[in-house]
Each structure stands twice: as C-alpha cells, then as structure tokens.
Amino acid sequence: MTEKLSDATRGPLLDPLFSAGWQVVDGRDAITKTYKFDSFVDAFGWMTRAAIWAEKWDHHPEWSNVYNTVTVTLTTHDVGGISALDAKLARKMESLF
Numbered sequence: 619m620t621e622k623l624s625d626a627t628r629g630p631l632l633d634p635l636f637s638a639g640w641q642v643v644d645g646r647d648a649i650t651k652t653y654k655f656d657s658f659v660d661a662f663g664w665m666t667r668a669a670i671w672a673e674k675w676d677h678h679p680e681w682s683n684v685y686n687t688v689t690v691t692l693t694t695h696d697v698g699g700i701s702a703l704d705a706k707l708a709r710k711m712e713s714l715f
C-alpha cells in the first residue's frame with residue numbers, strides 16, 4: 619500500500635533527487651524538475667518512454683511540454699503527498715534522460 623513518505627524515509631529517497639535538480643514545489647508536498655532537450659523530438663521521445671513506465675506502475679506525472687522543455691511535477695494524489703512511487707518514477711526519468 620502506498621503511503622506518504624515518513625520523515626525518516628524522505629532524506630534517503632529525496633536527497634539524491636535534489637542533487638539531480640529536483641525541488642520541492644512551494645506550498646505542495648510534491649517535487650518538480652524542468653528538463654531541457656536539444657529538440658522537440660528528443661523531449662517528446664523522452665516523455666513517451668517515461669509514459670510507458672508511468673502506465674506500467676499506474677503512477678502518472680503532472681507534466682507539460684513546450685518545444686524542447688518538459689516540466690514535471692510528481693506527487694501521489696491518492697495519499698495527498700510524496701510517496702516512494704514519486705521517487706521511483708523520478709529516478710526512472712533521470713535514468714531515461
């Protein structure tokens with residue numbers, strides 16, 4: 619069962635993501651990162667690959683794309699905050715980037 623991250627698990631799961639450029643969203647228990655690509659095709663290709671994992675894990679990003687830029691926000695709507703699934707999807711997005 620998915621749960622909001624406890625204080626004890628937040629650091630180990632989120633600190634590596636903060637080092638990779640993820641940030642906490644102001645006023646929300648959510649994390650965000652803006653990715654820049656060389657082209658729209660690269661951006662959309664990355665979104666397509668990330669979307670396959672999101673669907674496989676039944677965990678979906680809030681995201682938007684403008685040309686070569688993709689802004690992603692991850693949170694777990696079912697628990698009202700960041701869960702391990704958000705960290706897992708963020709790590710996958712990093713590895714696909």
Ligand SMILES: C[C@H](O)[C@H](O)[C@H]1CNC2=NC(N)=NC(=O)C2=N1
Nearest residue numbers: 676677678679693694695696697
């Ligand atoms: C019913 C379905 O499994 C849930 O609504 C899933 C779908 N994708 C989801 N994605 C995200 N980001 N948070 C959720 O709580 C969530 N819940």
